[in-house]
């Protein structure tokens with residue numbers, strides 16, 4: 052252990068300390084398993100083999116029982132062909148070593164040779180069948196596990212995902228989604244080697260009782276060498292995995308378009324290239340150490356195996372010369388021993404890898420269980436139809452792990468047909484309140500009522516949450532820029548409905564995004580990310596228009612928009628606010644979170660948030676008259692536009708562009 056720690060210190064290069072503050076460690080599930088994996092002996096892993104195979108069989112059976120049956124049958128068949136093949140080899144050798152003319156001996160061995168030919172054709176057919184069944188089963192098994200995992204994690208309450216422990220386990224599950232597939236492939240490999248070894252052992256034991264111990268004596272040192280080498284390589288891979296990824300990250304930066312400027316102007320490339328060279332050198336040192344150690348193990352295992360072989364062949368010699376064993380059986384024994392020990396190393400490696408995959412798969416299973424525990428309820432009281440308003444009463448919300456509440460006794464009413472503005476300093480709780488309104492977060496105390504036209508109401512905790520989500524359109528400050536086409540980026544606003552291009556165009560029209568998309572070379576089919584075919588780079592403001600179109604396409608009665616105009620030019624911004632007003636006029640409840648107080652002046656209602664509570668509310672005129680927080684913020688913003696008399700302004704700098712020449 053001490054040696055390992057010393058080694059760890061030496062394995063961190065100066066440049067890693069400079070760039071990453073030490074060894075770069077990803078917070079991922081394999082880190083959690085690393086200790087357990089390196090302590091685990093091969094025997095323990097082998098003992099877990101039945102459990103692992105059981106897992107694979109269950110997953111395979113639920114994904115495709117026919118393919119699994121085919122796979123099992125083909126593997127057992129392959130084992131049988133090994134056994135029958137060895138028996139045929141024995142028979143051929145018996146005929147050949149018998150007394151008599153060669154032509155007669157060959158004629159006698161013909162039936163056994165035919166069996167050998169049939170067996171090898173059978174083995175080829177079974178092997179092809181096994182490959183086909185594996186190919187059919189693997190993606191199905193992966194899809195079944197992945198679909199269960201992704202469905203589960205997207206249904207988790209957002210508050211649960213705010214708990215670092217829950218989030219970590221949910222994320223860890225993602226690495227095991229392909230493990231069931233890989234375990235299947237590895238199981239086939241392991242089964243293949245094991246079955247052929249068992250078949251060889253059975254044939255040898257039936258030929259002469261001394262042959263089976265011989266097989267074991269020769270296999271043992273080889274097996275020991277294989278276990279040692281595989282574990283050493285495995286532990287090294289586990290230990291250096293972060294290092295490899297850090298090197299890959301560094302290299303990635305060198306060709307990243309968004310880093311291109313700094314790489315050149317700031318010469319960041321010099322630092323990164325130095326990092327790459329130093330870190331790669333460390334890895335090469337490890338490769339050399341590994342190669343030396345492996346060579347040493349191979350030498351020792353080879354020496355012992357050689358000694359064992361010499362001993363065994365000596366016994367074989369004695370048996371043959373004493374007439375205790377026919378020559379042909381001796382020949383068969385040599386063939387069987389050589390073929391069955393040839394794949395020992397790959398067997399050990401595959402068992403190791405299977406164990407690792409099993410740990411990853413158990414992470415996925417744990418994530419699915421955890422997700423189910425924190426899932427958004429799928430049933431609940433239907434909302435009043437049509438919903439008229441959302442009433443937040445005395446709501447409090449504290450993020451998991453936080454010491455102070457982000458919302459504290461908040462009372463707000465959002466009505467259809469009105470623009471309600473939420474304003475306030477950074478961190479005052481506006482976005483959190485929007486998430487509460489959307490039903491994404493549930494208040495710790497207090498209530499959120501969904502109110503119908505006659506005053507009937509349903510509290511969000513009791514409500515059918517899918518109806519709550521159906522009633523809300525969201526445009527978050529950092530809304531996702533999907534790496535898809537322009538049309539998909541708008542239509543994703545109603546991902547559960549079939550795309551209607553006419554409505555996509557209308558939504559874009561009402562968000563001032565239509566002409567910008569239609570003027571692109573590939574129009575709605577343009578990929579809105581550079582680097583793809585038909586790819587274009589949109590500006591921040593153009594993206595914001597597309598985001599606005601997305602929230603319009605959703606066509607929900609409650610629209611929550613967080614800083615929807617922060618990247619728009621002044622004219623586009625004024626237009627965007629006017630469009631929101633029109634939308635409210637058509638019966639939508641618009642909740643506008645913004646720091647642009649000029650835009651809130653026309654809101655029907657303004658809530659001023661301060662340290663998680665509503666400090667003031669009313670219309671612009673009312674709030675300006677009371678002279679509180681809102682008044683102060685408005686004045687501060689207005690002051691930025693106030694300029695002194697023209698003669699106090701600094702004179703514009705002389706243009707350096709040459710005066711246009713006048714003809715003549």
Ligand SMILES: Nc1ncnc2c1ncn2[C@@H]1O[C@H](COP(=O)(O)OP(=O)(O)OP(=O)(O)O)[C@@H](O)[C@H]1O
Pocket residue numbers: 213450451453457475476477478479480481482483484660
């Ligand atoms: N995911 C989170 N986990 C923990 N605390 C959070 C989280 N999100 C927000 N907070 C905290 O909650 C408080 C309110 O944040 P919120 O994002 O609601 O403010 P905001 O008024 O929207 O701010 P801004 O104007 O800067 O967007 C802040 O103190 C913030 O640090």
